Amino acid sequence: KSDAYIKGVVAKGLPGSPGAAVGKLVFTPKQAEDLKAKGESVILARETTSPEDVGGMWAAAGILTARGGMTSHAAVVARGWGKPCVCGCSDIVVSEVDETVIVKETQLTFRAGDVISINGATGEVIKNPIEVKIPKLEGELGTLLGWADQEEGVMKVLANADSGPDATQAAGNGAQGIGLCRTEHMFFSPERLPVVRRWIFHNEELDDFEHIKEFQRSDFKELFKAMNNMHVTIRLLDPPLHEFLPRPEQVHEKVAEELGFGKDVKRMLARMDSMHEENPMLGLRGCRLGIVKPEFTKMQAEAIISAAADFMEEAPGIANPHPRIMIPLIGSINEYKNQALIIKREAERIRAERGIDVQYEIGTMIEVPRAAIISDKIANLKDDADGKPLCNFFSYGTNDLTQMTMGISRDDSNGFIPKYLEIGIFDDDPFQTIDEEGVGFMVKHSVEYGRSVNPNISLSVCGEHGGDPKSIAFFDKLGLNYVSCSPYRVPVARLAAGQARVRARMAAAKEEEKKQAKAAQLEQKRRIVLNDEGDMVVGALVQ
Numbered sequence: 137k138s139d140a141y142i143k144g145v146v147a148k149g150l151p152g153s154p155g156a157a158v159g160k161l162v163f164t165p166k167q168a169e170d171l172k173a174k175g176e177s178v179i180l181a182r183e184t185t186s187p188e189d190v191g192g193m194w195a196a197a198g199i200l201t202a203r204g205g206m207t208s209h210a211a212v213v214a215r216g217w218g219k220p221c222v223c224g225c226s227d228i229v230v231s232e233v234d235e236t237v238i239v240k241e242t243q244l245t246f247r248a249g250d251v252i253s254i255n256g257a258t259g260e261v262i263k264n265p266i267e268v269k270i271p272k273l274e275g276e277l278g279t280l281l282g283w284a285d286q287e288e289g290v291m292k293v294l295a296n297a298d299s300g301p302d303a304t305q306a307a308g309n310g311a312q313g314i315g316l317c318r319t320e321h322m323f324f325s326p327e328r329l330p331v332v333r334r335w336i337f338h339n340e341e342l343d344d345f346e347h348i349k350e351f352q353r354s355d356f357k358e359l360f361k362a363m364n365n366m367h368v369t370i371r372l373l374d375p376p377l378h379e380f381l382p383r384p385e386q387v388h389e390k391v392a393e394e395l396g397f398g399k400d401v402k403r404m405l406a407r408m409d410s411m412h413e414e415n416p417m418l419g420l421r422g423c424r425l426g427i428v429k430p431e432f433t434k435m436q437a438e439a440i441i442s443a444a445a446d447f448m449e450e451a452p453g454i455a456n457p458h459p460r461i462m463i464p465l466i467g468s469i470n471e472y473k474n475q476a477l478i479i480k481r482e483a484e485r486i487r488a489e490r491g492i493d494v495q496y497e498i499g500t501m502i503e504v505p506r507a508a509i510i511s512d513k514i515a516n517l518k519d520d521a522d523g524k525p526l527c528n529f530f531s532y533g534t535n536d537l538t539q540m541t542m543g544i545s546r547d548d549s550n551g552f553i554p555k556y557l558e559i560g561i562f563d564d565d566p567f568q569t570i571d572e573e574g575v576g577f578m579v580k581h582s583v584e585y586g587r588s589v590n591p592n593i594s595l596s597v598c599g600e601h602g603g604d605p606k607s608i609a610f611f612d613k614l615g616l617n618y619v620s621c622s623p624y625r626v627p628v629a630r631l632a633a634g635q636a637r638v639r640a641r642m643a644a645a646k647e648e649e650k651k652q653a654k655a656a657q658l659e660q661k662r663r664i665v666l667n668d669e670g671d672m673v674v675g676a677l678v679q
Contacts, residue, residue: 144253144262146239149200149225150550150565152211154257154624156268157198157220161250163235165192172196179252181237183230185210187380190324193219198254200237200261202230206567206600207535207546209379215622216298216321218305220256224550228261273309273627281310281627284634291611291636292618293629294367296598298322300358303368306623310630313366313458314359315531315620316598319436320375322355323348329380333395336377337407339429349435356443360457369460369531369598369620371501372426372436372475376416381408417539422465426475433475437461437482445492460497462531467504469513476526480519499529501598503536508578512585515593527593530586531620532579534599534607538566541575567600570607583614596620605632612636 159177162168165188168180172195180196182189184203193199193213198220201210205224214221229238235248244263246252253262273281284290294315295306299322303314323332328351335344359368382391387408389399397404413419426433444457461479466472476498483496502508517526539546544553546567556562570576579597586593596618601607603621608629611619613636621629 138266140264141262141266144264144266145260146242146244146263147225147227147261149202149222149227149259149261150206150211151255151257151259151568152199152201152204152206152208152221152223153214153219153622155198155218155220156253156255156257156266157196158253158265158268159197159251161237161246161248161252162192162196163230163232163248165189165195167248168192168195179254181230182210183232184208185213186383187324187329188382188386190329191326193217194325198256199223200225200228200230200254202226202228203547203550205546205549206565207539212318213321213324214256215624216296216302216318218302218622218624220254222254222256222259222261225259225261226550226554277627281630281634284631285310287634287637287641289637289640291608291616291633293626293633294369294596294618294620295623295626296602296620297359297623299355300362302623303359303362306626307362309623309626311623311626312618313363314368314370315596315602315618316462317356317359317368317370319352319370319373320379322352323380330394332380333382336380337404338396345431345435349439352436352439353443353446356440356459357447360444360447360455360459364454365456365458367458367460369462369499369529370436370440371462371464372423372433374422374464374501376413376419376421377425378411378413378416381411384408417545423463423471423475424465426463426478427471430478433478434482437479438486441483441486441494441496444494444496445486445490448492448494449490458495458497460499460529462529463498463500464533465504465536466500466514467506469510469517472500472514473517473526476517477519480526497528497594499527499531499594501533502530502579502582503533503540503599505537505541505578508537508582510585511582512589515586516589525590527590529594529596530582531596531598532582534570534575534579534597534601535567537578537599538571538575541578542566542571564606569604570601570610572610576610579611580614583616603629605629605635608632609636609639612640 159179162178162180168178169191171178177197179198179200180192181200184201199210199214201223202225204210208223211221211223227240237246251265253266292312294313295311296316297303297306297314298317331344331347387401387404392401392404393399440459444459447455447457463475479498487494515527519526553565583595595616597611598620602619603625
């Protein structure tokens with residue numbers, strides 16, 4: 137780091153998404169979009185972000201938030217898009233009204249238009265512009281990554297990607313497929329969000345429902361094209377519905393009219409209030425939404441299988457999609473079976489109607505502790521109609537699994553975890569590096585139980601820990617098939633996976649050396665033994 141960089145660091149938050157960005161400070165999505173249209177680079181500063189901000193987030197070169205953890209909206213969206221992000225920066229106060237960023241300790245104040253830099257890999261905020269370079273995976277680095285990929289038994293590295301461009305970027309970084317496509321991220325673009333909101337508010341709006349299906353079908357096909365011949369794991373809708381809705385203060389006549397309430401703001405606010413949940417992350421989300429609204433699970437399954445069939449029809453002999461449909465947030469056998477059968481029946485219907493043999497798999501994200509405990513029962517489920525296995529894979533959603541096992545809100549953890557790290561209560565932030573003793577135990581238990589009844593079940597990690605080198609070493613010891621991380625963390629994960637195999641190979645070689653040395657010593661004692669008179673006796677064995 138240069139002197140200008142070191143002396144310029146004024147605050148530090150969480151490394152939400154890797155990469156460096158330099159730009160003018162803006163405080164609203166509109167400001168970001170307007171300046172981007174003029175060819176300027178901007179840093180979007182918000183207290184926290186919501187789906188309303190995605191237009192500005194897309195326009196920004198980097199994102200800075202005062203609140204939110206490693207799995208907050210800002211961090212997850214930024215990683216998916218490959219944008220640098222510093223989140224949960226409690227060293228600063230962001231005022232969207234005054235359009236200022238104030239550093240608490242020094243009272244240093246930045247205003248709209250000031251140029252700053254952020255480092256999403258370290259969480260640092262720098263008060264001056266720093267030169268940035270685009271890394272290339274070639275030369276010595278490319279050679280090193282090639283060696284890592286060639287290690288015998290190395291875990292594969294897949295990517296978390298939600299669009300064709302993301303998938304293409306991931307493939308360019310060496311990803312061997314998509315380990316997590318978050319279907320909800322397809323809803324956040326400005327032209328799609330109103331359609332999704334109308335469906336949430338008015339389930340009877342079949343036109344909106346059809347639009348959702350068609351844009352998902354189109355997006356899925358782009359993913360299959362970018363990752364032809366490789367697995368594409370698509371998670372059905374997971375987050376609570378409130379994440380797609382505007383905040384109450386953002387509701388005005390124009391918004392109400394756009395979302396089917398005429399200009400009746402009060403009626404829209406009343407409808408939003410009726411949907412309120414005290415703890416939405418433990419409420420109506422994931423598979424629960426699919427069980428309450430089975431038409432949504434059916435629609436997403438139809439979009440996925442139809443997209444694969446479309447691709448195969450367009451490019452016969454070339455197209456070879458491998459969709460994996462992942463059911464989120466299950467905690468019981470009946471929850472999984474309910475959703476898996478809906479998916480399977482819909483997939484088989486489309487295969488039969490179109491006469492196209494789409495090869496697909498159904499599995500689940502293990503993120504609820506109870507699901508980890510009963511993994512053997514889930515892995516052993518069969519379809520009563522044909523006797524075939526209903527569960528082909530587990531993918532460990534370690535973000536929620538950490539949150540639920542440790543009882544820590546992942547969005548609010550930055551209020552105390554830095555202090556925990558400072559005084560030694562935690563060695564690592566459990567949302568960045570896997571807690572081997574607790575959360576890791578749950579994963580290990582699930583791996584062992586799942587494989588005990590289904591030795592061929594595919595096991596992987598798609599949470600934030602899939603890109604963390606220390607966590608990757610732990611997953612390697614468990615014998616997982618692959619890890620999945622954001623496209624821009626793929627090279628780091630590939631290197632860490634290769635290093636884990638090298639360490640395992642070296643440890644095995646050292647253990648073998650010890651065994652051979654011990655055997656040689658025993659053989660020496662057996663061959664040369666002195667009798668009571670001091671004569672050598674050959675062939676005796678000392679007990």
